[in-house]
Amino acid sequence: MFTGIIESLGTISDLRKEGDNLHLVISSSISPELHVDQSVSHNGICLTVVEATPENYTVTAVRETLDKTNLGELKVGSLVNLERSMIMGGRLDGHIVQGHVDGTAVCTSVEEANGSWYYTFRYDSSNENVTIEKGSISVNGVSLTVVNSKENEFSVAIIPYTYENTNFKEIKEGTKVNLEFDVIGKYVQRLMHES
CATH class of the missing domain: 2.40.30.20 (Elongation Factor Tu (Ef-tu); domain 3)
Structure with a gap:
């Protein structure tokens, strides 16, 4: 975990x-x-x-x-x-990430925003994974908040600290990244689909 x-x-x-x-x-x-x-x-x-x-x-x-x-x-x-792996009893600063990648996405754009960056990713939704506005997503293991959620696509905003201390600084248009969708969202999606 x-x-x-x-x-x-x-x-x-x-x-x-x-x-x-x-x-x-x-x-x-x-x-x-x-x-x-x-x-x-x-x-x-x-x-x-x-x-x-x-x-x-x-x-x-x-x-x-x-x-x-x-x-x-x-x-x-x-x-x-x-x-x-996280230490039980400590702070959970990001969100629950299992380390079980659901699939990949491709970066479709990187937009500099006066000191921060917006990255947009497109993914295959055939596994019925979804994002929601202000929901959690893990991109290459980084806990992020979704902005601009669309079908098969979402964006995230990256602050300078994250940019400098992760491999986001190497991600450009066309780069493939790993995605882990929010575990609670996956359960809700499955329950809704089975209803």
Whole structure:
């Protein structure tokens, strides 16, 4: 369980294919604190640490994860948003993020707004996921508030702190991102559909 408040940026230092699996070696400021079996959110995807050293750590993505996320598009040197799992009893500064990506979206525009930025994303709604105005969405693991919700499309406003401390600074028109829709909204949508 995560909050969507990014703790650190990691850098992909190596990528290794093994069958259908992809091993990602990541260096970050939190690397020395990580240990094997720990869950870490990578661009919103919950992955398990399988190797750890003070300099870097390794996680493995299986075919299912690669098919449904943007992990397969990462290269050596790519920045990755990182968040360790939340500590129960602490503050929930973002929203409830499970680390289970629902799908991807493509950035259709980035608009600078005198010190902040508006990013617009288009997604496939065939899974019946929806956004609502002022609702929560996780984009590459970042907890955000939806502005300008439309069918198959939504925008988010990014403040300078988020821009500088996440990989939003690398997102441009055409960039694929990971989405996790609000878990409560998903349950409501399913109940409405079954009624």
